[in-house]
Amino acid sequence: MKKQAILVGVNVNRNQEDFEYNMMELENLANACEIEVRGQVTQNLPHMNRTQYVGSGKVEEIRLFVEEAEANLVIADDELSPSQIRNLESELDCEVLDRTMLILEIFSNRAKTKESKMQVEAARLKYMLPRLVGMREDLGRQGGGVGLNNRGSGETKIELDRRKIEEKISALNKELLKFSEHRRTQRKQRKKNNMPVVSLVGYTNAGKSTLMNSMLDTFQDDSDKKVFEKDMLFATLETSVRKVNIRDGMRILLTDTVGFINKLPHHLVKAFRSTLEEVIEADLLLHVIDSSNPHHEEQKKLTEEILNQLGANGIPVIYVYNKADLCGLQMPSVQDNCIQISAKRKMGLEELTNMLSARLFADMHKCEFLVPYTKGEIVSYFTENSHVLFTDYKEEGTQLIVECSGLDAEKYEQYRVSQN
Known part of the structure; x- marks a missing residue:
């Protein structure tokens, strides 16, 4: 049967603008579950009612609204206790869900x-x-045993x-x-x-998967490796890892992760913690922000809070203000560790990869190596993981002039040609 819902929220000594945004987000969550929202009831309280979530007078108002709107469901903006759900269902004579149940339902449908x-x-x-x-x-x-005794x-x-x-x-x-x-x-x-690891993080539906696919299109030309993307909440639940060649010899591993949302259930954060370990192990984070959303600064702050909880607060970050074309922002615009782009229109990707190169490959060295023919795997490694400027075949082995990382230069020091 089609669900018609009334949304209910309690504003507990919070900023009114944030509260209104939370209620709007709750409606989006309901829509993601294909629930028709018939209206909402809100109440300002110093604290939530422990027995019924809202005050007794407000419960009666909700009951009348449910009857008038011919709704069969009430959705609360907070996580409710079992007794609160039971008491509300008894008073309202209809099903009661909370925000956590909605998010769990969406995750279940998207998995x-x-x-x-x-x-x-x-x-x-x-x-x-x-x-x-x-x-x-x-x-x-x-x-508990055999027979009646x-x-x-x-x-x-x-x-x-x-x-x-x-x-x-x-x-x-x-x-x-x-x-x-x-x-x-x-x-x-x-x-x-x-190979450096770069993780895409951010609020749900900010455009992380779109950015990954645009980078694969632009720098890899490999449509088979694209990830699922759609304009909806929590389109991505699986962590995807893709190799991207942003410059000759400059390859990165780009990971796409599950998006965050306000009041994300701690059970989900805990369950997905092993998946989110990809973020903790990253060398650099691309924090993707939907600049067209009027509440993007609140979304940015909430994402940072969750990243801190995960232990990722010490990792360098580039703030990618996506969808800049939808709100008339200049593109591409780079300032310190921030950039304005449009992932969908592939605008600003060149400037973004320049930022990645500067931060991840700052220690590139120009080196000359003479590699014995018996060590062909080393030549293959440099071909795959560095920018080969010159190759020649000498009697003693393969001569290479490459731009490589300081670690690789040190690792293969014994094959370097002296620069006297």
């Missing part, structure tokens, strides 16, 4: 890979666990449900650990290849 599905399921179960409420018929005990020595149904959920969460965590260990092995291999 495509086995890992992301398991991450969402683990978060959903952790959310459910404290919300198991035993109804009257559930409180009869399960038979031991009846009543088993578990209550709610205890059985709780144990099953805990076992399921434990099994999911074990499976997710395997994915995490596999990614850790991949990261170690990348470090051996000495």
